[in-house]
Amino acid sequence: MTQPLLVELDYSQIELRVLASISRDERLIATFLSPEADPHTDTAKVVFGVPQPTSEQRRIAKIVNFSIAYDVQPQGLWAQIESHNPGVWTLAQCAEMIAAHNNEHPGVVQYKTACRLEARKHGYVTGLWGERLYVPEIYSRREYIRAEAERKAINFKIQRGAQTIIRRAMGMIYAYLRAGHLLESYRSVLQIHDSLLFETDPETHKEVTPVVKCLMETATQLESGIPILVAVKAGRSLGEMEEMK
Numbered sequence: 537m538t539q540p541l542l543v544e545l546d547y548s549q550i551e552l553r554v555l556a557s558i559s560r561d562e563r564l565i566a567t568f569l570s571p572e573a574d575p576h577t578d579t580a581k582v583v584f585g586v587p588q589p590t591s592e593q594r595r596i597a598k599i600v601n602f603s604i605a606y607d608v609q610p611q612g613l614w615a616q617i618e619s620h621n622p623g624v625w626t627l628a629q630c631a632e633m634i635a636a637h638n639n640e641h642p643g644v645v646q647y648k649t650a651c652r653l654e655a656r657k658h659g660y661v662t663g664l665w666g667e668r669l670y671v672p673e674i675y676s677r678r679e680y681i682r683a684e685a686e687r688k689a690i691n692f693k694i695q696r697g698a699q700t701i702i703r704r705a706m707g708m709i710y711a712y713l714r715a716g717h718l719l720e721s722y723r724s725v726l727q728i729h730d731s732l733l734f735e736t737d738p739e740t741h742k743e744v745t746p747v748v749k750c751l752m753e754t755a756t757q758l759e760s761g762i763p764i765l766v767a768v769k770a771g772r773s774l775g776e777m778e779e780m781k
Contacts, residue, residue: 542725546767564641604638700756
């Protein structure tokens with residue numbers, strides 16, 4: 537009996553792509569329209585002021601990207617970086633990173649401001665497809681509670697947008713597999729964050745995975761022509777996964 541093959545299809549930086557789409561930030565859009573899109577390298581160039589960032593600088597920039605997208609403050613960014621590199625970065629340096637990022641990404645700054653205003657005006661924010669998140673805490677007299685409500689509002693549009701794209705893709709994949717009588721030979725195992733895991737055999741993988749990848753990448757159209765990309769890995773176990781070109 538042939539040992540099953542595990543296939544993982546992973547959305548590439550889907551939340552940052554959603555952020556670029558809804559914020560219409562010119563620099564972020566340009567990064568994703570580049571053939572070799574890497575927003576973390578781009579951010580490292582900004583916050584460290586270097587033309588060729590090191591792998592460590594890129595890793596820090598990745599933390600910066602996701603933290604700032606969700607409206608982290610200098611103290612919060614410092615705590616996240618400190619957990620990876622204790623004693624290396626100061627609170628002042630983290631504040632400088634945020635300021636540099638904001639200066640280069642005015643569209644992201646404007647997006648976050650618009651989310652706050654929407655939440656204060658209505659008591660809720662609306663997602664990309666009309667979903668609502670109610671944030672009554674936005675009217676609290678306590679500043680830290682209001683700040684948390686603002687972060688929830690900002691996070692909602694990005695995270696719900698990414699989740700909806702994945703759910704749409706899952707529905708399209710199921711319909712395709714069912715129509716082709718492939719539900720048993722290309723079995724869905726689970727969702728891991730932004731990736732989908734399937735179990736199949738090598739021959740079915742060769743025929744079906746490219747179609748599944750295409751469905752995931754075309755499930756939704758983002759603004760400004762921002763592409764949605766999916767990376768594919770396969771192996772006999774999760775520990776043996778290798779990226780497929």
